[in-house]
């Protein structure tokens with residue numbers, strides 16, 4: 486039986502990845518600071534502990550795994566990563582996790598390791614025009630991410646690539662672009678735009694006004710979690726190292742995102758634009774490289790993913806209100 490390790494298995498993408506690997510027949514160990522908040526884990530072995538602790542990290546990497554997915558990070562939406570208030574923690578925590586995990590994997594001679602970087606590592610100067618952002622993989626340098634979260638991702642993706650170069654590990658690096666779906670953070674300050682908008686609209690009555698950070702004209706693309714995992718596992722099982730974008734090319738303004746969710750909810754929603762952390766003006770995935778290297782790119786519409794996400798967030802809102 487093939488074995489897999491998922492670091493960050495108590496989180497949004499890690500939780501979905503464990504389910505997928507189980508469906509594929511793997512024996513799975515999940516590791517996280519906490520149990521999954523919204524679903525019972527399907528991991529064969531789920532270890533709660535802190536990957537900033539190198540002794541703990543070595544204890545969970547006590548054997549060779551066929552596939553390792555390193556998704557653990559100190560992360561959140563704009564309200565967490567763009568205010569500046571959490572910068573020291575974000576850099577220290579995520580960098581320490583990556584240093585510890587790689588060192589332990591190298592000592593155990595583990596070869597196949599996937600690392601989730603982020604589109605936040607792309608230079609801010611290429612993302613000032615909301616209609617024409619440039620997020621081609623080779624546009625990463627000269628580096629100028631707009632957040633410390635992005636700088637840490639850039640450092641860590643380079644770290645994974647060095648272990649590939651110097652120690653013969655077969656590391657893969659993907660740059661995720663706004664992944665969303667059910668069973669992710671939807672309240673509490675670390676949620677991202679799709680979940681936050683679903684929550685606000687689920688809590689609103691038709692005709693209500695919701696607050697939104699910024700003018701809503703900033704553009705983004707959003708990828709449904711199932712497609713993210715399809716890209717992730719395809720990359721892991723390919724000969725291509727990356728870094729490569731895993732994201733959707735269906736770019737929308739945040740106003741349009743709200744309109745789609747309101748339409749799904751069947752509610753008339755007015756927008757009140759208030760000052761808040763918004764990040765770059767425009768961002769979109771560029772899928773030319775993934776198409777070329779893997780012969781695959783995501784194809785599901787934003788609306789289809791939002792329908793499933795809204796239904797789940799609405800359920801959480803109703804459950805919390807009861």
Ligand code: NAD
Pocket residue numbers: 492493494495496497498499516517518519534535536537555556557558559560561578582601602603604660661662663664665670677
């Ligand atoms: P998430 O916050 O839901 O999951 C991350 C998990 O890591 C959490 O469960 C958290 O408890 C765990 N973790 C944090 N510190 C830890 C520690 N010291 N020890 C053990 N576990 C620890 O986030 P997610 O959306 O599932 O993202 C997974 C990965 O993908 C992250 O690396 C993130 O930076 C990256 N990413 C996500 C997106 C997105 O849109 N969701 C976009 C770009 C990149």
